[in-house]
Amino acid sequence: MLPCAEESITLGRPRNEPLDTGGVDRRLQRQWNTSSGADAVGNIVTQGFFDGIINQAGNGCAGKRFYTRDSFINATTTFPSVANSVTKREIATMFAHFTYQTGHFCYIEEINGASRSFCDQSNRQYPCAPGKSYHGRGPLLLSWNYNYGPCGQSLGLDLLRQPELVSSKPVVAFRTAMWFWMKSVRPVLNQGFGATIRAISSLECNGRNLGAVNARIRYYRDYCGQLGVDSGANVTC
Numbered sequence: 001m002l003p004c005a006e007e008s009i010t011l012g013r014p015r016n017e018p019l020d021t022g023g024v025d026r027r028l029q030r031q032w033n034t035s036s037g038a039d040a041v042g043n044i045v046t047q048g049f050f051d052g053i054i055n056q057a058g059n060g061c062a063g064k065r066f067y068t069r070d071s072f073i074n075a076t077t078t079f080p081s082v083a084n085s086v087t088k089r090e091i092a093t094m095f096a097h098f099t100y101q102t103g104h105f106c107y108i109e110e111i112n113g114a115s116r117s118f119c120d121q122s123n124r125q126y127p128c129a130p131g132k133s134y135h136g137r138g139p140l141l142l143s144w145n146y147n148y149g150p151c152g153q154s155l156g157l158d159l160l161r162q163p164e165l166v167s168s169k170p171v172v173a174f175r176t177a178m179w180f181w182m183k184s185v186r187p188v189l190n191q192g193f194g195a196t197i198r199a200i201s202s203l204e205c206n207g208r209n210l211g212a213v214n215a216r217i218r219y220y221r222d223y224c225g226q227l228g229v230d231s232g233a234n235v236t237c
Contacts, residue, residue, distance in 0.1 A: 041076050041086045044227060045069060045095075052226070053095065054105040061106035066170055067139070075174030078155075079182060089232065090189060092223035093196055094181065098139040099219045100212070101200075108167045110136030110143070118144045125149065129161045137166035138173035140180050140200065151179045192234025193220050205237035213237060 050069035057064045076083045098105070118135050119128035126149025128134065136143040142151060145160060152159030155175050159165060165172050188195040197216055198205050204212045217235050224231040 041083050041091070042073050044086065044088055044091045045072060049095075049223075049226065053099055056104040057106035061103070063102055063105045063108050066108050067102075067105040067173070068170060071170035072174045074171050075178055078175060079178050082178060082182070082186075088227040088229040089224065090186075092220055092227055092229065092231070093185075093189065093193055095223050096193075096216055096220035097185075097196065097200055098177070100216050101141050102139055105139075108137065108173070110141050120144055120146055123149075126160060132161070132163055134163055137163065137176070139177040142166060142176045142180065147180070151176050154179055192232055193217065194234045194237035197237045202237075 047069050050072070054064060054067060076086070102108075116135060117128065117133050119133075121128065123146045126145045128145045134143060134145045134148050142148060148159040148163050148166075155172070157165060157172065159176075166176050167173065185196050185199045188199050193216075194205075197213060201212065203209065204216075213236060220235065221231050
């Protein structure tokens, strides 16, 4: 079963300031680039690499008709620091989490997510729109109004009033994942894969869900191998 979004992307409330896509510490990013080989995103995420993941999803999966390599590439162009400085290890990290969260790009939305609103009514800065659900959507299962709000502001979209854009437009889906990535995951890349698990799904760490953690690690090591890059140290949390 797909992991619950409430236990993944939604654990830490992001800061409310606009996203700075170039805000990662440059020294740490240079260190990451040196150790894992910086390259243009399109040269790393080939059609073959992408197809090797999504082809493992069943034919009845909605995501198989939704997610595409082109939509991912198009989404990254709106985040220049990713498009220009991404590394093979970062791609392996990113797609390991995408794979786990979506079941090899099978799912566009969290399983049974629409049965809950995921509305934090105490958050007045990003109030819920009437009748809207903020359940997990997209490659990293963006959830809760306090994530949809600032994400939409950064992307120039009203995701509080139209959260369904994330599950109806593939490029938007990947852009929301990239927003969270830049905000909460990329800053800890230099600490190892384990730190990225904690950033996305901290409730899995410290032995609380070894199955989930080990699955993420397996995908990560697999993709590192496919891309010809070492997986590095500190892979667990």
